[in-house]
Structures are given as structure tokens and as C-alpha cells.
Amino acid sequence: EAAALLSRACPLDAGTLEISQSKLTFFLNEAAGILDDLIVTRLGEERFMVVANAGNAIADEKHLRALAADFDVQVEPLDRVFLAIQGPEAWAALSRAGIETGSLLFMHGIEPRQKWFMSRSGYTGEDGFEIGLPEADARDLVAKLLEDERVQW
Known part of the structure; x- marks a missing residue:
């Protein structure tokens, strides 16, 4: 359900990305306002890498976790x-x-x-x-x- 989660969080049909394909997109709020720009890359059938701006990392993770509550997914922040x-x-x-x-x-x-x-x-x-x-x-x-x-x- 990772693709469905990202499709809800972003103006992106994550399910159409090929393995290793990346897209520039945005996290949107409920009013379709932009919260942050990011790049989403599909790493596997149900694995994606989201690279957002470091300055917004805490807010972005909180936003994605709130949306993830409706999906059977894991959000793993990576210390990189x-x-x-x-x-x-x-x-x-x-x-x-x-x-x-x-x-x-x-x-x-x-x-x-x-x-x-x-x-x-x-x-x-x-x-x-x-x-x-x-x-x-x-x-x-x-x-x-x-x-x-x-x-x-």
C-alpha cells in the first residue's frame, strides 16, 4: 500500500513509477497547498525512497506518518x-x-x-x-x- 499512501500524500500516481524511476513532487496539505518539495523513487514493488529537504524533515515525517495511519505500511526515517x-x-x-x-x-x-x-x-x-x-x-x-x-x- 506504499504506492497508495504516496499517491494520497503527493500529486503523483506512485504506482505508475518503474523500479528505479524518480519523480519530483510535493507533499500537499488538505487544501492542496504545498508543504515541501521532494523526490520519490521506486526501489521495489512496495518500497519507495522519499528524499525531502533536511530543514523540513521532522514536519515531513510527521505529515507522512499521520497519513500512513490509514495504510498497511512502514515509514522508516533514515539517518543519512x-x-x-x-x-x-x-x-x-x-x-x-x-x-x-x-x-x-x-x-x-x-x-x-x-x-x-x-x-x-x-x-x-x-x-x-x-x-x-x-x-x-x-x-x-x-x-x-x-x-x-x-x-x-
């Missing part, structure tokens, strides 16, 4: 660091750091490693990736990325 790697050399910098982007298409997401989520998305107008991962892994990845002269912090 999100890194955005943007620009025309993003894929090359990630590859040099040991992160293969493979055939990941724009507005698609995958779980390349345990407890990792990676999507090809961004608001800069350039190619880019967002990676959600545990803090220790994020520190290691940032250190590897910063060894590349193309990467700026």
Missing part, C-alpha cells in the same frame, strides 16, 4: 548524510572515487551499496548525483572526492 555532486565532470569524479554510476539515467535512483541511495538528479542545470549514505561512509567518500582537482567543496 546527503552529498550532491554536480557538474559536467560529476560522473568522472565519482568514478575516480570508486563509485560507478553505470547506466543510471537522469531522475532514477538505486541502492549501490548497503545503506546507500544514489540518484541522478539536481537543480543546477548540469548533470549531477545525490548520494545518501551513513556518516562514516560520507567522510570517506568526501576525502576521496577531494583528492580530485576537479572537485570543489
Whole structure:
């Protein structure tokens, strides 16, 4: 029932998303006002990743949990660091750091490693990736990325 929950929470037919497909959407209130923008990615038949703005995380989780009471679903908040790697050399910098982007298409997401989520998305107008991962892994990845002269912090 996860797709049905997300279809109620957002102006999105979550059930039509293909596995790994992402969509930019919004959490809406009862009057169809926008509460927050977010990206929803389908990870499996009944598994979705919702990436919302960190500043609204508590309110977004509360909103989704309130709606989830009417569905047979689990809402699992994930404690992750999100890194955005943007620009025309993003894929090359990630590859040099040991992160293969493979055939990941724009507005698609995958779980390349345990407890990792990676999507090809961004608001800069350039190619880019967002990676959600545990803090220790994020520190290691940032250190590897910063060894590349193309990467700026």
C-alpha cells in the first residue's frame, strides 16, 4: 500500500513509477497547498525512497506518518548524510572515487551499496548525483572526492 499512501500524500500516481524511476513532487496539505518539495523513487514493488529537504524533515515525517495511519505500511526515517555532486565532470569524479554510476539515467535512483541511495538528479542545470549514505561512509567518500582537482567543496 506504499504506492497508495504516496499517491494520497503527493500529486503523483506512485504506482505508475518503474523500479528505479524518480519523480519530483510535493507533499500537499488538505487544501492542496504545498508543504515541501521532494523526490520519490521506486526501489521495489512496495518500497519507495522519499528524499525531502533536511530543514523540513521532522514536519515531513510527521505529515507522512499521520497519513500512513490509514495504510498497511512502514515509514522508516533514515539517518543519512546527503552529498550532491554536480557538474559536467560529476560522473568522472565519482568514478575516480570508486563509485560507478553505470547506466543510471537522469531522475532514477538505486541502492549501490548497503545503506546507500544514489540518484541522478539536481537543480543546477548540469548533470549531477545525490548520494545518501551513513556518516562514516560520507567522510570517506568526501576525502576521496577531494583528492580530485576537479572537485570543489
